[in-house]
Amino acid sequence: MPSYLWWPLLAWLLPLTGALGSRIHLWPWWVGFTLCLASALIGLGLLLRLPWRRRRTTNLWPDLWGIVPMLLPLLFLVQALRAPLINDVSTDPYHPPRLQWAEQLRTAQDLPINAAPLQAFANNPGPLYTHASPDEVLAEAEELMTELGWRVMETPGGLNAVVTSPWFGFEDDVALRVFAGPKETRVDMRSASRQGRSDLGANRARIQDFLIRLSERLGQAYKPNLKY
Secondary structure (H helix, E strand, O other), rough: HHHHHHHHHHHHHHHHHHHHHHHHHOOOOHHHHHHHHHHHHHHHHHHHHHHHHHHHOOOOOHHHOOOOHHHHHHHHHHHHHOOOOOOOEEEEOOOOOOOHHHHHHHHOOOOOOOOOOOOOOOOOOOOOEEOOOOOHHHHHHHHHOOOOOOOEEOOOOOEEEEEEOOOOOOEEEEEEEEEEEOOOEEEEEEEEEOOOOOOHHHHHHHHHHHHHHHHHHHHEEEEOOOOO
């Protein structure tokens, strides 16, 4: 293999190896992030040497491809700057559903479970209201979680689940609580990360996406616009 291909190849292999190793638990998540950062530094080096390479050759495609993996850490950085510094989100931040399964699964290497009240922020997702019965809501919610590939456990008055992210294999904990009111059923949801101070908006997006899908299954369900 020509020597000029080694650095671009390494720029691609480092993040792929880092993510795969973190996902199959060969090393902690921060090692995978470090490898992604190393790949970004290589990409930056390739970018800076482009003017020098341009004077020596017209074949710049290897270097250009080697710069592409640098975009992944930049994407993480942009998401971190845009998202609030939070790792535990609930439709009811003052009385969030209990993460009962997480209490058994989390280890000393994971974050402790946050006590209520949780941090509320702008555009905090709100609960779902429906005229469907609690049993119907739980049945549809459990089926949806299973379809999404979540590990599910039934709890009193709701469901708990574990979600594994597709890239680094992060495990997040989810709780769903169903409350039967006098006229309608209220559905609250909580999603919490086990690692990291910021979830890059993943928990909020997960709750919103799940409740939209659940609303479509139930029909005539709605979410109020809450302001915190």
